[in-house]
Amino acid sequence: MIDHKSTLKLIKQLDWKLIGIVLAIFTFGLVILSSATHANETGNFKQIYVQGAAFGLGTAVIITILLFDYNVIGKYYKALYIISLVLLVIVLTPLGAARGGARSWIDLGPIDFQTSELAKLTFILSYAKIVESKKDKLDTLKDIIPVLIYAVPFIGLLFAQPDLGTAIVFSCIIAGMLFTAGLNIKLIKKVIIGAIVALPVMYMLMAPHQKDRIEAFLNPEDPTLKGNYQVMQSMIAIGSGGTTGKGLYQGSQNQEGFLPVQESDFIFAVIGEELGAVGMAAIIGLYALFLSRMIVIAREAKDFYGTLIVIGVMSMFAYQIIQNIGMTVALIPVTGVTLPFVSYGGSSLLTSLANLGLVLNVCMRRKKINF
Numbered sequence: 322m323i324d325h326k327s328t329l330k331l332i333k334q335l336d337w338k339l340i341g342i343v344l345a346i347f348t349f350g351l352v353i354l355s356s357a358t359h360a361n362e363t364g365n366f367k368q369i370y371v372q373g374a375a376f377g378l379g380t381a382v383i384i385t386i387l388l389f390d391y392n393v394i395g396k397y398y399k400a401l402y403i404i405s406l407v408l409l410v411i412v413l414t415p416l417g418a419a420r421g422g423a424r425s426w427i428d429l430g431p432i433d434f435q436t437s438e439l440a441k442l443t444f445i446l447s448y449a450k451i452v453e454s455k456k457d458k459l460d461t462l463k464d465i466i467p468v469l470i471y472a473v474p475f476i477g478l479l480f481a482q483p484d485l486g487t488a489i490v491f492s493c494i495i496a497g498m499l500f501t502a503g504l505n506i507k508l509i510k511k512v513i514i515g516a517i518v519a520l521p522v523m524y525m526l527m528a529p530h531q532k533d534r535i536e537a538f539l540n541p542e543d544p545t546l547k548g549n550y551q552v553m554q555s556m557i558a559i560g561s562g563g564t565t566g567k568g569l570y571q572g573s574q575n576q577e578g579f580l581p582v583q584e585s586d587f588i589f590a591v592i593g594e595e596l597g598a599v600g601m602a603a604i605i606g607l608y609a610l611f612l613s614r615m616i617v618i619a620r621e622a623k624d625f626y627g628t629l630i631v632i633g634v635m636s637m638f639a640y641q642i643i644q645n646i647g648m649t650v651a652l653i654p655v656t657g658v659t660l661p662f663v664s665y666g667g668s669s670l671l672t673s674l675a676n677l678g679l680v681l682n683v684c685m686r687r688k689k690i691n692f
Contacts, residue, residue, distance in 0.1 A: 336614060440475075460505045
């Protein structure tokens with residue numbers, strides 16, 4: 322029998338500020354998406370409807386996730402670890418489909434599903450349990466190597482697709498958790514130095530299209546290099562927006578089709594052109610509040626496993642936000658990373674909401690309630 326009083330107490334413990342912030346970001350994004358897809362001119366609101374449907378489905382997923390105590394889910398971390406690997410392996414079989422130079426998708430007919438999106442969620446749940454047992458025990462390379470071994474297959478499979486952008490996302494999740502678990506500062510310095518030394522080797526292992534992006538980033542003035550055209554148009558759009566922008570639906574770069582992939586990868590440029598610095602500051606401010614609320618939830622979690630889950634999700638979102646905004650203003654090489662809750666993409670939005678569900682799960686159970 323369901324204890325309605327206990328259920329009500331759990332619901333009251335949800336972070337309604339975080340939920341409100343996400344709703345504000347999504348609503349903001351939906352308005353910008355209507356401009357980026359030119360729905361105001363064509364009257365075709367299909368992508369808006371798809372985004373809305375994905376949000377509705379994602380809300381249902383959040384509710385489902387909240388029904389199960391994250392600690393109960395964590396008991397199956399070994400199974401979740403295997404599921405995560407299977408999700409990344411399956412795209413390398415004949416079932417996988419290549420999109421944008423990476424074999425990261427499964428063609429489901431009317432939609433394409435990027436399995437690594439779901440793998441982020443299952444990986445966070447499984448890896449957090451692995452790192453939990455290593456709290457304050459990461460002082461030497463001997464301590465950290467066994468923990469990193471668990472992560473190596475994931476990075477390797479993502480490089481095999483090859484999907485460098487998602488590999489970096491996973492790396493940020495891993496780094497965030499290890500830092501929270503008390504990774505020795507001296508080790509962090511050694512890892513950074515090691516990564517810098519390994520850059521030439523990493524470059525040689527990159528796929529041709531990834532090397533092109535690096536070369537384009539290092540030579541931003543050359544429009545013939547792949548990726549530079551998008552960034553140049555993005556910079557023109559953002560620069561022309563000025564302080565207050567040209568007005569919603571009035572951006573020439575966007576409305577006249579000069580800005581490529583404006584509904585997903587470069588949607589921040591649409592914000593800059595049409596709403597100016599004020600609009601960009603507003604969305605960045607919302608993201609800052611979004612990340613800060615997750616830090617609060619991580620601190621208030623009833624156990625370290627919950628803290629690691631929230632930090633893993635926060636690290637994922639933080640990288641995606643920084644990467645997407647950074648590439649539109651030529652500060653970071655271009656990768657296919659979307660702006661959370663704003664960019665168009667059903668699978669991306671759905672999995673972002675599912676990961677938000679994990680954070681809310683930890684939040685609502687920060688105090689023990691006996692059923």
